Amino acid sequence: MRRRRELSDRQLGVLFLLPFVVLSLGFVVYPALDAIRLAFHSKLPFRNSFTFVGLDNFRYLRDDPVFWAAAWQSCVWTGASIVLQTVFGVAIALLLHQAVRGINVFRGLLLFPYMVPTVVIALICRWMFNPELGIVNAVLKGSGLVRGEVYWLSDPTWAMVSTILLNVWKFTPFVVICVLARLQTIPVEIVEAAQVDGAGAWRRFLHITLPQLKAVLAVVVVFRTIWTFNKFEEIYLLTRGGPGTSTFNLAVYAFEQATANLKLGVAAATGVVMLTLLFAGSVFYLRLIRQQEAV
């Protein structure tokens, strides 16, 4: 009787796994491998023929100053976003950890940005940051903080700032969720003991709370860095990588190569570069988790 059950178990197991395996192989694994294959080919525009070109696409990247600018800008954008997301995320999580009435309403409102489609917040930002008609400049001018218009989306520096702000707005809630979940597992006794000992709020945070958060923060920071580095919509929908190419990151660069220059091979090569960096990042991330779990 047991043998019969084991056989049907095995069959059932395969059956349950089949749809996932088929879909994954066809639409996850195969395209990823094909993306690597395409990096070594070149496609004629408007025609469906591919020719093998070896490392030509990578040489194109190496010689293209826009590629290197995009890589550098990726780092700047990612770095600034992560720092701000982490600082704000921890601050807001601490705020939301208070036991005041109605805290759930605030929790809901402050976590909602994470779910808002990037398109929506990009449209709203384009409207708010419109130099002549937008509310941001109107407030800045009205309060006397600035005299002229700030060109949020057509000045290279401010465009970078705008895209960073959008990214921070949208993804700080993610940090908040993770940190809040961890805060809720910190035993109350430890905090209360410190209070009784007379430690002020800041010292309590620094010496008790923060060490408890180190683990989750490390994981969150690495995770968000990997994600942010490769984001496309958060930049493209706001500035299209402009003005000029000043807010290009690698994802926007790849997109432009494919759709404006019709160079699918170069876009794929950029993808391979991104995958390599991603792989290195995730190896680091996995090692970090293993360390945490070991502790």
Add this chain to the structure above:
Amino acid sequence: MTRATRRRLRAGGVYAALLVVTLVMCFPLLWAVLTSVRPNDEMLSVRLVPQRVTDAHYRALLTGRSMYFEAGAGTYRASTAPSQHFLSWFANSTLVTLATTVLSVAVSTLAAYSVTRFRFPGQSFAPYFSLLGYMTPSIVFVFPLFVTIVALGLADRLPSLVLGYLSITLPFSLWLMWAFLRSIPLEVEEAALIDGASRFQVFRLIVIPLAVPGIVATAIFSFIVAWNDYLIARIFINSITQLPLTVGVMHFFEGTHVDWGLMMAAAVLITLPLAVLFMFVQRQLVVGFGAGAVKG
């Protein structure tokens, strides 16, 4: 200062901070709502609250009867402006999102059960494959995926979007369901099996109810991925009536002029289903993501 006063002051401080932070974070959405009811002739003024409110923008979107003013002829003509297709876009998004969510949950739950209950060679790699798949940016595989979609004859059709979104949601959904199913103790199942229940019955009647939080988290995740996507729809879909909301609404910038009231109304309508969803599942979201992300 008494303890009670200090506590009240502290609570007051917390509320003040919460209000400020919430106001700042929610201002963009609030501003979108205010703009969406602002009549066009007040669009240039910077009053926070408009003098008159109008539903003209929502009507234009929801009736699909977008008009442009033919200057010179002095009349309104039916327009070829993109906004006339808003309703089609809404239907497309809804259809694709529901299909993606259902398929995502079903396929990943079955697969996760299989991976956690039965022994397969190489099955310890499954979660790490999931993670890698999840973290691969769409831009890398969207073009090769498009080539596959074209070969299947699905270009410019809604099912292509479902397949595209599944390629994003499946890896992470597997990871979520794997984490949940792994934490369900085997004893209950074993007991039922010994009592004579079939494996499938056990799955349906015991495991699934226990895994509901995970299923909800997976469903929410898939919903968000499908509803919010831009890049995949931008590449896969071409005809203006087949677009989902996210890509369609970007066409508003390329009409004959920029209509901010219309755009903000569209922004509000796109966000509305998510707001409704969010209200119902707030709590589960915190539990699901917190657990998944921290536990790894």
Add this chain to the structure above:
Amino acid sequence: MNRRQFLATTTAGALTQWPRRASAQAKTGTVRVWGEPGPYGAVAVDGMNEWAQKNAPGLKFAIETIPWSDVYPKLMTDLAAGRPAHCISVESPIAFQLMAEGLLEPVDDLVDKIGRNRLIPGIKWEYWGAWKGKQYVIPAHHQSHLLVVRTDVLKDAGVTKSPAEWNWADQLAAAKAIKAKGKVFGMSFALGRTIATDYYVISLLHSAGGRMFDAANKSEVVFDSPAAVETFEYILELFPTMPPGAVGYTFLDVVDSMAKGQAGMAFYWGRVFGRAAEVDKQVFDTMEAYQHAANPKTGKRLNWNDFQGWLIPKDNNPYIAEIKQALVHIQTSRDWQIRYAQSLVPNVSPVFQDVAQDARLTQHPFFQTKRRTIFEYYVEALKHASNSGNELLQGISPLAGIVHGRAIIAQGVQRMLIDKQPAKDAVKWTHQQLEQVRREHIRLVI
């Protein structure tokens, strides 16, 4: 509903959208027509549907408006998917590229049906698209960009010389005078990284006597020249009088900046008048259009004129014969031609002599106050017309479409304006990019 049923319904839904197979008797289906943003595409398609109702009742022509920045991605994805639009009306440089790539159906058989000698004297069928002896594009209209000014703003700034007599120095002086008054900006250009910027720069380049390619000599790149440097430096001089956001401007931003009264002058196509009439009557009343300021050295006052026409992709297109007949129908019907032109006055300029002379053409309300301006667009502009695909009207180079698709000229100008490179270096960089384009597509021009 379980998973299988769901899949079935979505698949069924998808499959029913296939165009139905053509029967031996009557074809059925939807003929997809691409046009740029604007009402005229829809008017033309209405005319085509009028033909279809009588002669091919199973067919329906449907217009799809393509934003200017989306033409390349759409072309790429559509052609890759094997489902191109069946009939396209697109900017001439892109039409020239498609024609040279061998993607279009020749339309010589239609030239005589529509009227070989019907064009307004001075313009030729080739301007719309002829390649290696064959005609590939049917003229729809022409649309040039001119110098648009606010007469009240000019007067207020103390500019007395009529724009009709300006040269580049006068234009710059006027822009500076307007800006000095502090109320509005002097000039508005599109300087974003888009196709719009290319057009602005090219028209100035042509007036200065320069070109991108030598069409008569295998499209050899001749961009790096004193004329190009002069053009870039002139733009640099004009730049401070423009709205600072101009480096992000595309077509619509210039329209809005003019129609909303933020700039005193702009280069634009006729569309800006329609928009002004909609937005601010006072602005509309005081706006006038003139031919461009003359280049002081060459005396040329060239504009960028889009000779826009209809083209028919030849692959995977089951409706070629029907489209040809429908096109003949609307092009030979004076009614439809007038309706087409009047859908956006004065942007859409008629190309057939009989239509231009028809009394009904001038029965649009704009003619009451803007008659002079409208005829500047309709008639005068043709005398100074030029196009980046057909530079100085001396011959077509298909490489222009590629250049514009990548906004190479725009990038060059932005290196000067945003990255603050000297004009000479920006010109050299642009020249190198153009040479790369030529190298990659050499098979089109040999």
